[in-house]
Amino acid sequence: MESVPTTTISERFCAPDHDVIIQSSDDVLFKLHRKNLEVHSLVFSDAAAVTGSVIENKDEIVELSEDSATLDVLFRYMYNQPQPDLSAVDFLVVTRLAVAAEKYTVNAAIPAILIHMARSLEDHPLHVLDYAFRNDNAKLANAAAELTVGLSVCDAHSLLSQDAFAAWILYYDRWSKGVRALLSALIDKNVAQPIYSRTGGVSYPVSQSTLATVARWKFAEVRSQRSLYNIVDLSDDFLDHTFM
DSSP states (O other): OOOOOOOEEEEEEEOTTOSEEEEOTTSEEEEEOHHHHHHHOTTTTSHHHHHSSOOOOTTOEEEOSSOHHHHHHHHHTTSSSOOOOGGGSOHHHHHHHHHHHHHTTOTTTHHHHHHHHHHTTTTOHHHHHHHHHHTTOHHHHHHHHHHTTTSOHHHHHHHSOHHHHHHHHHHHHHHHHHHHHHHHHHHHTTSSOOEEOTTSOEEOSSOHHHHHHHHHHTHHHHHHHSEETTTEEOOHHHHHOOOO
16 A cells, blocks of 8 residues: 655745745645735746646645755745755755746846856755856856866766856867866976886876866966966967856
């Protein structure tokens, strides 16, 4: 016999005078005021946009695809209360919040999400890149893309949307070619000397991943000076390439 999912009621959103109930994907109920949803969301402005029919019974449940952690933060932007401190929210929840805010057009949440994403560049460049690509934010996408150089292709494939990954893999390929050219030039300039083992093997003290890191750190300097440590002149194509 199949077990019946048990629901719980949100501690934050449990208004006794509610006139609409939202159920999350993980079976948490939010007892809300329809007026708040109408004012703060273009999609929720008409209950029929959510359910396909007018809600006449205040205890009728509207099921949404988002989880409770995401909805809890989203609904806080629809009530007259202090806005959430996104730095205290799990970053993956913020990524889902960004999608939900765009989906339901909760404009009050969007500026705070953008600011938080920009501040999260160093720690979550792939997530930020996916967000920026989805929102056609070229400046943020380019800044994030520079920080993804040298990261795992598998990680990029798993975290980026299909369209973002297709754009990223072309960007990554151009950077990789530039890094290989940089390694070759450094060797020619006697900066990275090959080390020969007794068994005939050869290795270099400067790895490609290390060079990728250096290239990221020195990106702004490279753009302005057209050189890296005044050792290697890089091509205009490599310097001027952007993600978007």
